[in-house]
Structure formats: structure tokens, C-alpha cells
Amino acid sequence: MARKALIVACSKFDDDRLADLPELPALAAELAAVLGDSTIGRYEVTVALDPTALEFRRRISRLFKDVGPADTVLLYIGGHGMNTAPGGLRFAASDTRLSSPVVNFVPAELVEDLLDHTSCGNAVVVLDCDHAELFRSPRPLRPTFARLIVASEPVASRGMLADFTATLIEGLRTGIADLGLDGVITGEDLSRYLVDFTGQRPPAVMWAGPLGELHIADNPSSRRQKSDLPPLPGAAAEVRPDADVDWTSDSPARDDLLHREDLAALLADQLIEIQLKQPDSSFLVHLDGAWGTGKSTLLNFIRPNLEKNFLLVEFDAWRQARLAHPWWTLLTAARDEIAADLGWWRAKVLRVRESFNRVRRTGAQYVFALGVLALFAGGLAFWLWPAKGTAAGWNEAAKVVTAVLAATIPLWTGSLIASRYLLWNSARGAKLFEQSGTNPMTEVSAHFSWLLGRSKKPVVFLVDDLDRCGQEQVVDLLDTVQTLFRDSSRQAPFFVVAADGAWLRKSYETKYTTFDECVARPGKPLGYLFLDKLFQLTVPMPLVTSSLRKLYVDRLLQVADPADAQVAAEVDSLRERLTSDRGQEREILELLDESSSAAKAEVVGDAARALYQPGTRKRTEHALRKFAPLLGDNPRGMKLFVNTYSVFRAIRTLEGNTVGTDTLALWCIVRVRWPDLFDHLQANPPAVAGVLDPILVGDHFPERLQDVAASAEVREVMASPMGGPLFEDRIKQCCGDLGGD
Structure with missing residues (x-):
């Protein structure tokens, strides 16, 4: 039963139009002490003081990560809130600029979505900011899941912030919030206490689920035993020779013991920043390291840091290399993820629109075949249709319809089979398409751009295991990215490629060995020149000190x-x-x-x-x-x-x-x-x-x-x-x- 708490306190702001809140850091420290106290909250507390907008979002996302039905999370946000209708409530960060509220603010929708989709059993959100009442009420989930939102009322002066937060701290520290006098401060106790004791402006309270069973803290004045709570994270434990040791596997790690997650967060923040500044330019990152140095693990940690801002397309190069040309496998992987993100109905609409788009671009032969089929069926019907409308004539008509169907069904089946080739819906069709037309790859690039435009978010490809492919597959994939897909859309795709740089360089040098002497530079052989041209950022794997x-x-x-x-x-x-x-x-x-x-x-x-x-x-x-x-x-x-x-x-x-x-x-x-x-x-x-x-x-x-x-x-x-x-x-x-x- 994990208990995690995050305190986000924004007291200083780069924008002079946002007043500083000098009392907030001390209040945040007091609240952290109470929540982390072994006799009160017993939470694993993290304090984010004056974070940037990117750090603000990352901290909140991490709070709801790796929690389950038996766990409890508590989120406190203190500072400035803004009503950016129609965007709704947004929280100000230290680098917030009022001139650009969409980019530099943190939307309350982020927290609302996490509450709706997290598997955490118990969640508490305490908001002490302007316009906190705009926060959406939590949706009912499982019958045993409890959600509590306590939002301070709008105030004319932020001096009221100290009143609300100080009341919260006092109720937990002294135990007076234990209105049930049973030694436990439940969600119901805390909400009633804050409404009754917070000055002249009681907060708004929203909830879902059984508040009476939501265990927020213990009453430190009570003698009740606290055997139902876990030990404090990081508390001193007795070292026993017979202590159980968990078995570990050689699969990519999910728990960060070597600060890979910190590196992943920094890389993700940089990608988000670049995408906001240059949405029409691709950016390629190379995670460079030999086998076993943690490239796949780093990719695992990058995913959760990007999924809020990007649509992630995971691409196993080694597995996909056996199917077809890289342009087809990349395009298919992107289409599948975009369709899954749109939902069932919109995904069906996307497939229909994509088929028409392919027909418009490359299916002239297919359209011609369908036209011939229609003319044939119509001519056949006209020729066999009876001249008189009598009963006998209708019997003849039925025979005609049967004959027409019998004649057209094989043709229609053949047209469907042909479509898989002419419209490259299959690997073989993709290969046949490459051999048709004067410049088929131009059509592929245009269609990829059209497909990316259907995504609700910018797309980033996470490419792994490229250093298990042969030299031809390596060069073909990277050349495809460089020539067909890079900068192919107004919302250009990003690529994060995890592969051994020596493997990639050797692949290029082997394929283009005849050009090495005339192109290579002193200290910079041909393979390095190719990779420098491809990637804007190369990240070597960290060492383990x-x-x-x-x-x-x-x-x-x-x-x-x-x-x-x-x-x-x-x-x-x-x-x-x-x-x-x-x-x-x-x-x-x-x-x-x-x-x-x-x-x-x-x-x-x-x-x-x-x-x-x-x-x-x-x-x-x-x-x-x-x-x-x-x-x-x-x-x-x-x-x-x-x-x-x-x-x-x-x-x-x-x-x-x-x-x-x-x-x-x-x-x-x-x-x-x-x-x-x-x-x-x-x-x-x-x-x-x-x-x-x-x-x-x-x-x-x-x-x-x-x-x-x-x-x-x-x-x-x-x-x-x-x-x-x-x-x-x-x-x-x-x-x-x-x-x-």
C-alpha cells in the first residue's frame, strides 16, 4: 500500500504581472513535514518549489505512475490559477508568460485526465489558487475507488492563501480534522473540517466514491494502532542474513535504479521544447551504446515523459525488417497508432478516407478496373433483361440477376485482390507499387504527410533493435527516414533511434565503400558523415560509477x-x-x-x-x-x-x-x-x-x-x-x- 504525496508550490514568477507569493515556500515545507510524519500522514513526500511548466507537468505525471488499487496519492497545488476560457483552469508555473498561456501554463485537464484513467485506488487533490472552483468534478470509477477534490474559493487577494493552507496543516498536525474521533482522518472528515473551519470563504468540495473509507492521515493525538499502514519509505530496516531478495531478469528495466529516468526526462523536455518552437521540422535523436548498455531501458523511461505531448509509434526494426520495405512498415505502424488513438468509429472513418486518398493518388488503374467491371455488369444486365414485365418475365429477371452475380463476383473478388497490390495494403502490394509509375516514392511521401495530419498529436517514432539488422536494412531504413519522411508534414515527425553507433557507421561504410576515399575527411570517415547528417542529437549511454x-x-x-x-x-x-x-x-x-x-x-x-x-x-x-x-x-x-x-x-x-x-x-x-x-x-x-x-x-x-x-x-x-x-x-x-x- 504505497502512499505518495506531491506538493507543487509556485511562489516566484518570471512575469512581473504575476505577483510573488512569499509565504508559500514556508507553508509548503510545513505541509510536507506533516504529510511525511510517521505518526500522521506517512506519505513519501516530494516538493516541487517554483518548477517550470515542463517540470510541473512531469512531476504530476510521475505522481500517478506505477500505482495500484491499494495505493493512495495526494496532490497539493498552491499558487496562481487562470481562467483561460475556453481552455478552462490553468496553473501558473515559474516561467509562465501571460502573453502565451497555452504554452507556458499547466492545464488542469492534465490532472483531471490522470484522475480519470489512473488505476490508483485513492486520490486527493487540494488546490489553493485563483479559479480553483473551475476544476472538473471527478468521474465515478470502480465502486471502491475514492476521489476527493478540495478547491479554495476565488479571492480578491492572494493573502487568503495562507488562511486555507494553514487551516489544512493545522487540522492534520493537531488531529482536530478527525471529526469522527476514531483516530483516522478520512476524506469525509477532511472535507467537512475545511468547509467548517476555513474563515469566511469555505472551499468547494467535489468527490466520487466512498469518502469514509479514504484514509488520508492518522490523528496523532489518538492512541489507535496504525498497523494498517505501510512503513515509511526509506525508513531504517533491520538487515537480516535471511532477507528475501527479488529475482531480476535481463529484460529492459522498468524501475529506475541508475538515474536513467532523469536523463529520459531531460531528453523528453528538450523534444517537447523543440516541437513547440519548430513544429514543421523533424528532429532525430540517436541513443548510442553497445549491446547491453541500457538503450532499451532508456527508451522505456522516455515513453511516459512523451506520451502526453506526442503520439508514440513503437518500431522494432529487427522484427519489421523481415516484412517489407521500410517505408511500408513505418507507414503501417504510424497508421495503426493513429487509428488506435482516434477510437473505434473515427478509426473506421480514417480507413475509408485513407482508401479514397490512395485511390486519388495512385489507384488510377484500380478505378479503371472498377469502371470496366461496372460497364460489363450493366451491359450484361441490359442484354439479358426480358422485354416484358410479366410473371414469366420476372422469373427471367431473377435468372438474369443470378447470372450477373455469378459473373461479377469472381471479377469483384479479383478487384479486391488487385487493390491490395495497386493500393499497397500488403507487403507484396508495396513491392509491386515500387515497380510501378515514374516516381512512386513521391506519392508515398505525400500520403505519409496526409496521414500525419490526421493525428491529434505530433508523432514520434521510437526505433529499437536497429543494430540487429543487416547492413542493407540499416541503410534502407535510415535513408527512408531521411529522404521520404523527414520534414514531410506541417507537423513533422520526430525519431528516437536506439542503436550501436559503430554498427550503423559500419553499415554505411560497407555499402558505400567505393566513395570512402573521395568523401571522407581527416578524422571523420564516411560513416560519421552519414550519421552527423541524419541526427541532430547523439546521446551516449551513461557509465555506472x-x-x-x-x-x-x-x-x-x-x-x-x-x-x-x-x-x-x-x-x-x-x-x-x-x-x-x-x-x-x-x-x-x-x-x-x-x-x-x-x-x-x-x-x-x-x-x-x-x-x-x-x-x-x-x-x-x-x-x-x-x-x-x-x-x-x-x-x-x-x-x-x-x-x-x-x-x-x-x-x-x-x-x-x-x-x-x-x-x-x-x-x-x-x-x-x-x-x-x-x-x-x-x-x-x-x-x-x-x-x-x-x-x-x-x-x-x-x-x-x-x-x-x-x-x-x-x-x-x-x-x-x-x-x-x-x-x-x-x-x-x-x-x-x-x-x-
């Missing part, structure tokens, strides 16, 4: 550390500072350096999110401009450099690695300009001696890399005073090797 490995093993073995309480206190302090301080990257990294290894392993996700805050990102990007002279003549160089740096910084932070900004920036320049050299140095850091001293280049580099390693351009970057020289130890740190960590 020793502290993370210890935390991971301890959780798998369910081992409790006697120092857990001390570490938990340090973690709480660090999270509070990371949430409240929106400083520079250097300050956030210094905060991690000051923490213990155990606490650092717990808060690296919070640090990565702090680094992703818009203000911090802008200051970091400004600081990186000084490296522009080292980026060469590639017009896309600065953009690729910033994207690469942001990914490497997030990954190194999640590993607990606080390598300096300038040092990591130089390493990212090497990755952008000479990726082949980068891979060699990453695998063999001592080889840097051949760069810093060209006399030694032959001892450390294969022949294909000796010229580029000895070049003055490479040495200028590697030995730059801005973060360099990149000696062996610095390269190891940039690659995630913390030495004694």
Missing part, C-alpha cells in the same frame, strides 16, 4: 545502510539548495563536489535538472561562445557543439562527474570535428601523448589517424589554455572515468 553501482546493488539486494538517516538529511538539504538556487553551472557543480558520495548519488538527477533550467542554460551557452574560433568552418558547428555539450554535461552530472566546463567543452569540440579521433582517445586516453608531441604519433595511432592526430588544428584544440591541455587524466574524466570513485 562505483557509487552508483553500490547504490544499485544495495537496492537489488534490499540492504539498508545504518547511515541512511544521516544521508537522507544531507540529501534533503542538497535538494532544497538545488531547487532554490538558480545560479550558474559552476555553482551547481561545486555543490555536488561538497557532498558525500552517497548523497551525491541520490541528487545527481536534481542537479542535472537544475543545469537544464532556462536561465542556467542561457548563461552556459553564453560562456561557450568563446570557443567559436576552435570550431572550424562548418556552418552547423556551433549548434552541434552546444547540443553535444549539453548532452555530455547532463550525462557526466548523472554519473556524479563534475568535470570543468572549459575542459569538457574542448573534449566536445574534438567529438564534433574529429569523431574518429575522439573514439580512439576515448578507448585509449594515453594516446594523447601522440597529439601533444607529434614525434610520438606513430606509437599511439593507427595509420588512418596519424595525419589528423599530428595536425596543428588538433593540437590547437587539445592544448588550448581554455580548459586544456587535455592530458590523459582530463580525458579520462571527460569520458566518465573518476579514477578512485
Whole structure:
């Protein structure tokens, strides 16, 4: 019986037209203490103070994740609310701009939908904001499911916020909300208490299900035993030699023990942001790692972070490669997901409209066949129809109809079979279609664009297991994405491809081996050129440091550390500072350096999110401009450099690695300009001696890399005073090797 609580408190706002609420942080801290108290709420409490709109939505979605009928969740939202009719109630976040309420606000509909569709048995939502009364009443679900909404009444001044929330805290802390005097504060008790005790403006109360059985908290003044509640999450547990240890499988993980979910959330936030800014441009992300490094697990964590904003199309490349050409399998997968999202009736309408659209574009031969069939049937009927309308004539007419049907049914069956080929409703039909017409792929691209336009949300393809396909399948799929589907619609599709980069590069280099010498560049062979052209963002899989490995093993073995309480206190302090301080990257990294290894392993996700805050990102990007002279003549160089740096910084932070900004920036320049050299140095850091001293280049580099390693351009970057020289130890740190960590 899990008990989870989320407190979202927005007290500071970037928009001056939204008044700050200075009393809210202290109230949120008091409420968190009460809900997390072992004698009162016993909730696993999370506090989100002044979150951005993206973080606001992500936190709420995570609250309702992985809960079941026996679990209880409580959501408190305090701050500003807006009536954006016809959009209804929307909550303001720290980065809200009143000039753009659709993008920067958090819709109450998000919470309403989660309440309607979650499998959680008990849910409580407490709203202390303007226009909270606009929140929709919960829908009745199962008879045993309880839903309680308590919404503060609209006020002329937000000074009333302290009255309502303070009353809530007081009722739980003292136990006076236990109106039934039975030692338990139920949903019915709490709603009656807030209506009776909240000043002159009682809140609105909406509910569904048995409120009397909704266990919100215990009365701390009661002597009643609390054996029906689970132990506090994170509480010290006795370490027993015979403790049960759960078996684990080798399938992609669903529980995040290595901060993959934090990385997934950052990637999802970036994709959402890009889609809002450039809806007509595709964006391709490459999750790069060898087999067994967690690519599929990362995809699993990306899904729930994207499903609210995107329609997800899962595509198993290895399985689909055996069916037909990639354009047909991709299009079919997209159509199936779009139809499923539309519902049964609208899906049928979509199939009819799609058939007409295909006929209009590519079915001229099919239409001609149907016309010939109709003329044949009509001529046959005219020829056999009796001249007189007598009974005998009608008998003859019946015979005529029978004869016509007998003649047309085989033709109609044949036309249906032909349609599967002419309108590419089957794999064989797709192959036949490729061989017909002068430019069939133009029609495919146009039809894909039409199909995406029928989706209610932008589409993102999650492509997995591409590195199990042969070279022909790899190249065909990626070329199809690049030439046919990319930027094919006003609502362009996004692609997240999980595959070993070495496998993809080798596939291109093998297929186009004759062009390698004339196209490849020093330090950038043909395979790298193809992937750089395809993907706007490449994300290497994070490493597992020793502290993370210890935390991971301890959780798998369910081992409790006697120092857990001390570490938990340090973690709480660090999270509070990371949430409240929106400083520079250097300050956030210094905060991690000051923490213990155990606490650092717990808060690296919070640090990565702090680094992703818009203000911090802008200051970091400004600081990186000084490296522009080292980026060469590639017009896309600065953009690729910033994207690469942001990914490497997030990954190194999640590993607990606080390598300096300038040092990591130089390493990212090497990755952008000479990726082949980068891979060699990453695998063999001592080889840097051949760069810093060209006399030694032959001892450390294969022949294909000796010229580029000895070049003055490479040495200028590697030995730059801005973060360099990149000696062996610095390269190891940039690659995630913390030495004694």
C-alpha cells in the first residue's frame, strides 16, 4: 500500500504581472513535514518549489505512475490559477508568460485526465489558487475507488492563501480534522473540517466514491494502532542474513535504479521544447551504446515523459525488417497508432478516407478496373433483361440477376485482390507499387504527410533493435527516414533511434565503400558523415560509477545502510539548495563536489535538472561562445557543439562527474570535428601523448589517424589554455572515468 504525496508550490514568477507569493515556500515545507510524519500522514513526500511548466507537468505525471488499487496519492497545488476560457483552469508555473498561456501554463485537464484513467485506488487533490472552483468534478470509477477534490474559493487577494493552507496543516498536525474521533482522518472528515473551519470563504468540495473509507492521515493525538499502514519509505530496516531478495531478469528495466529516468526526462523536455518552437521540422535523436548498455531501458523511461505531448509509434526494426520495405512498415505502424488513438468509429472513418486518398493518388488503374467491371455488369444486365414485365418475365429477371452475380463476383473478388497490390495494403502490394509509375516514392511521401495530419498529436517514432539488422536494412531504413519522411508534414515527425553507433557507421561504410576515399575527411570517415547528417542529437549511454553501482546493488539486494538517516538529511538539504538556487553551472557543480558520495548519488538527477533550467542554460551557452574560433568552418558547428555539450554535461552530472566546463567543452569540440579521433582517445586516453608531441604519433595511432592526430588544428584544440591541455587524466574524466570513485 504505497502512499505518495506531491506538493507543487509556485511562489516566484518570471512575469512581473504575476505577483510573488512569499509565504508559500514556508507553508509548503510545513505541509510536507506533516504529510511525511510517521505518526500522521506517512506519505513519501516530494516538493516541487517554483518548477517550470515542463517540470510541473512531469512531476504530476510521475505522481500517478506505477500505482495500484491499494495505493493512495495526494496532490497539493498552491499558487496562481487562470481562467483561460475556453481552455478552462490553468496553473501558473515559474516561467509562465501571460502573453502565451497555452504554452507556458499547466492545464488542469492534465490532472483531471490522470484522475480519470489512473488505476490508483485513492486520490486527493487540494488546490489553493485563483479559479480553483473551475476544476472538473471527478468521474465515478470502480465502486471502491475514492476521489476527493478540495478547491479554495476565488479571492480578491492572494493573502487568503495562507488562511486555507494553514487551516489544512493545522487540522492534520493537531488531529482536530478527525471529526469522527476514531483516530483516522478520512476524506469525509477532511472535507467537512475545511468547509467548517476555513474563515469566511469555505472551499468547494467535489468527490466520487466512498469518502469514509479514504484514509488520508492518522490523528496523532489518538492512541489507535496504525498497523494498517505501510512503513515509511526509506525508513531504517533491520538487515537480516535471511532477507528475501527479488529475482531480476535481463529484460529492459522498468524501475529506475541508475538515474536513467532523469536523463529520459531531460531528453523528453528538450523534444517537447523543440516541437513547440519548430513544429514543421523533424528532429532525430540517436541513443548510442553497445549491446547491453541500457538503450532499451532508456527508451522505456522516455515513453511516459512523451506520451502526453506526442503520439508514440513503437518500431522494432529487427522484427519489421523481415516484412517489407521500410517505408511500408513505418507507414503501417504510424497508421495503426493513429487509428488506435482516434477510437473505434473515427478509426473506421480514417480507413475509408485513407482508401479514397490512395485511390486519388495512385489507384488510377484500380478505378479503371472498377469502371470496366461496372460497364460489363450493366451491359450484361441490359442484354439479358426480358422485354416484358410479366410473371414469366420476372422469373427471367431473377435468372438474369443470378447470372450477373455469378459473373461479377469472381471479377469483384479479383478487384479486391488487385487493390491490395495497386493500393499497397500488403507487403507484396508495396513491392509491386515500387515497380510501378515514374516516381512512386513521391506519392508515398505525400500520403505519409496526409496521414500525419490526421493525428491529434505530433508523432514520434521510437526505433529499437536497429543494430540487429543487416547492413542493407540499416541503410534502407535510415535513408527512408531521411529522404521520404523527414520534414514531410506541417507537423513533422520526430525519431528516437536506439542503436550501436559503430554498427550503423559500419553499415554505411560497407555499402558505400567505393566513395570512402573521395568523401571522407581527416578524422571523420564516411560513416560519421552519414550519421552527423541524419541526427541532430547523439546521446551516449551513461557509465555506472562505483557509487552508483553500490547504490544499485544495495537496492537489488534490499540492504539498508545504518547511515541512511544521516544521508537522507544531507540529501534533503542538497535538494532544497538545488531547487532554490538558480545560479550558474559552476555553482551547481561545486555543490555536488561538497557532498558525500552517497548523497551525491541520490541528487545527481536534481542537479542535472537544475543545469537544464532556462536561465542556467542561457548563461552556459553564453560562456561557450568563446570557443567559436576552435570550431572550424562548418556552418552547423556551433549548434552541434552546444547540443553535444549539453548532452555530455547532463550525462557526466548523472554519473556524479563534475568535470570543468572549459575542459569538457574542448573534449566536445574534438567529438564534433574529429569523431574518429575522439573514439580512439576515448578507448585509449594515453594516446594523447601522440597529439601533444607529434614525434610520438606513430606509437599511439593507427595509420588512418596519424595525419589528423599530428595536425596543428588538433593540437590547437587539445592544448588550448581554455580548459586544456587535455592530458590523459582530463580525458579520462571527460569520458566518465573518476579514477578512485
